[in-house]
Amino acid sequence: MSNFTAFVQLAAAVIVGMYFFTRIRTESADSRAAREESKVEAEKLNALRRIHLSEPMTEMSRPGHITDIIGQEDGIRALRSALWGAHPQHVLIYGPPGVGKTAAARVVMEEVKKSPGTPFGKNAAFVEADAAIMRCDERGFADPLIGSVHDPIYQGAGAMGVSGIPQPKPGAVTRAHGGILFLDEIGELPNEQINKLLKVLEDRRVTLESAYYSRGNKNVPAYIRDVFENGLPADFRLIGATTRRPERIPEAIRSRCVEVYFNPLTRADIVRIVTESAMRCGVAIENGVRELIADYSSNGREAVKLLQSSSNLARMEGRAVVSVADAKWAAEAGRYKKRKEPFLKENEKIVDISIIKPK
Ligand SMILES: Nc1ncnc2c1ncn2[C@@H]1O[C@H](COP(=O)(O)OP(=O)(O)OP(=O)(O)O)[C@@H](O)[C@H]1O
Ligand SMILES: [Mg+2]
Known part of the structure; x- marks a missing residue:
C-alpha cells in the first residue's frame, strides 16, 4: 500500500514537474521570440530614422519673423495686440487661403512671449491642429482635440486593461496648456466638438468620465484618480483660422474671440x-x-x-x-491660372482694415 502511495506521489510529482518544465520552456521561447522581434523592429526603425531628405523649400521660405510677413500689417497689428501683455485673448483670423494666417500666428506668438506681464512662458506650447481631422467618433473612444478615456474593455491585455483601470488620453487642448492652440479651418469643426471646445474654454480644464472608474478601486494609480477627480489641465488661448466668411462661423465662438482679418495679397x-x-x-x-x-x-x-x-x-x-x-x-x-483682372494696388485692399472687436 505504501509502495503504491509512493508510486502515485512520484507519478504526480513527475507530471506536475513536466507541466511546469514545459510551461517555462514555452514561456522563455515566447519571450525570446518577442525580444528577437522587437530587436529587428527597433533596427528597422533606426534605419528609417537615419534617412533624411533635404529641407523642403516651403519650410526654408517660411517666415521666421514678423517683418517677414508681407502685406498684412493691419492683421499683424490686431493679432499682436490681442495676444500682447498680461491678458491675452482668444482670436479668430479670417482670410483667403495662403495669405500668411498660420505663418503669422507662429511668429507673433514668438514675439508676445516676450511682452511685459505675459502669462506665456519662454517654452509655452504652440499646438497646431487641423479642425477638419479633429473629429471624434460617436461614442468618444478617441477624441484628438479634447481627449478621451480608453476603457479596459478596449485596452485588451495591457496592464491597465487586465486590472480594469480606465486610461485617460489627453487631447490637443491639454497639449496646448499654458500656450496657444492654433486650430486651422475652425469652420470645419463639427457642432458637437464646438460645444465641447466652448466648455473647455469656459472651465479651462477637461473633465473626463468613465463607467469603469470607481473611487474605491485601490488599483487605480494616483495620477489617474487625480485626472478623474480634478480634470486635465487645458488653460490656453485659442487662435482659430478660417477661410470662411465671419457669418458662417458659430456665433458662440465668434463672441468669445477677437476677430482679425487678413487681406488678399496684392x-x-x-x-x-x-x-x-x-x-x-x-x-x-x-x-x-x-x-x-x-x-x-x-x-x-x-x-x-x-x-x-x-x-x-x-x-x-x-x-x-x-x-x-x-x-x-x-x-x-502646372495649369496655374493667369490673373485676368487688374491686380490691386498697394492702397486698394479688398477687405477692410483689420478690426479688433471688443468682447
Ligand atoms: N503674407 C505673407 N508673407 C510672407 N509669406 C507668405 C505670406 N502669405 C503666405 N506666405 C508664404 O506661403 C506659405 C503658406 O502660408 P500660410 O500657411 O501662413 O497661409 P494660410 O493663410 O495659413 O493658408 P491656409 O488658409 O491655406 O491655411 C508661408 O509659409 C509663406 O512661405
Ligand atoms: Mg493655415
Whole structure:
C-alpha cells in the first residue's frame, strides 16, 4: 500500500514537474521570440530614422519673423495686440487661403512671449491642429482635440486593461496648456466638438468620465484618480483660422474671440514674397521672374510653390539662374491660372482694415 502511495506521489510529482518544465520552456521561447522581434523592429526603425531628405523649400521660405510677413500689417497689428501683455485673448483670423494666417500666428506668438506681464512662458506650447481631422467618433473612444478615456474593455491585455483601470488620453487642448492652440479651418469643426471646445474654454480644464472608474478601486494609480477627480489641465488661448466668411462661423465662438482679418495679397506683395523666398532658399532668378510668378499666383503659398517648380526645372536642365521662360513653362505646365483682372494696388485692399472687436 505504501509502495503504491509512493508510486502515485512520484507519478504526480513527475507530471506536475513536466507541466511546469514545459510551461517555462514555452514561456522563455515566447519571450525570446518577442525580444528577437522587437530587436529587428527597433533596427528597422533606426534605419528609417537615419534617412533624411533635404529641407523642403516651403519650410526654408517660411517666415521666421514678423517683418517677414508681407502685406498684412493691419492683421499683424490686431493679432499682436490681442495676444500682447498680461491678458491675452482668444482670436479668430479670417482670410483667403495662403495669405500668411498660420505663418503669422507662429511668429507673433514668438514675439508676445516676450511682452511685459505675459502669462506665456519662454517654452509655452504652440499646438497646431487641423479642425477638419479633429473629429471624434460617436461614442468618444478617441477624441484628438479634447481627449478621451480608453476603457479596459478596449485596452485588451495591457496592464491597465487586465486590472480594469480606465486610461485617460489627453487631447490637443491639454497639449496646448499654458500656450496657444492654433486650430486651422475652425469652420470645419463639427457642432458637437464646438460645444465641447466652448466648455473647455469656459472651465479651462477637461473633465473626463468613465463607467469603469470607481473611487474605491485601490488599483487605480494616483495620477489617474487625480485626472478623474480634478480634470486635465487645458488653460490656453485659442487662435482659430478660417477661410470662411465671419457669418458662417458659430456665433458662440465668434463672441468669445477677437476677430482679425487678413487681406488678399496684392501683386506687389507677391513680388516681395517671391524676392524674399528666393533669398531665403538661395535661388538665383532673372529679372522679370518675380513679376511673372506674381501674374500666375493668387496667394503666397502658390507663389512659393511656383518658385520651387521653376527652380527645380532650371536645376534639372543645368541652369544656375531661373529664367522667365522657366517660370512661364512651370506656370503653364502646372495649369496655374493667369490673373485676368487688374491686380490691386498697394492702397486698394479688398477687405477692410483689420478690426479688433471688443468682447
Ligand atoms: N503674407 C505673407 N508673407 C510672407 N509669406 C507668405 C505670406 N502669405 C503666405 N506666405 C508664404 O506661403 C506659405 C503658406 O502660408 P500660410 O500657411 O501662413 O497661409 P494660410 O493663410 O495659413 O493658408 P491656409 O488658409 O491655406 O491655411 C508661408 O509659409 C509663406 O512661405
Ligand atoms: Mg493655415
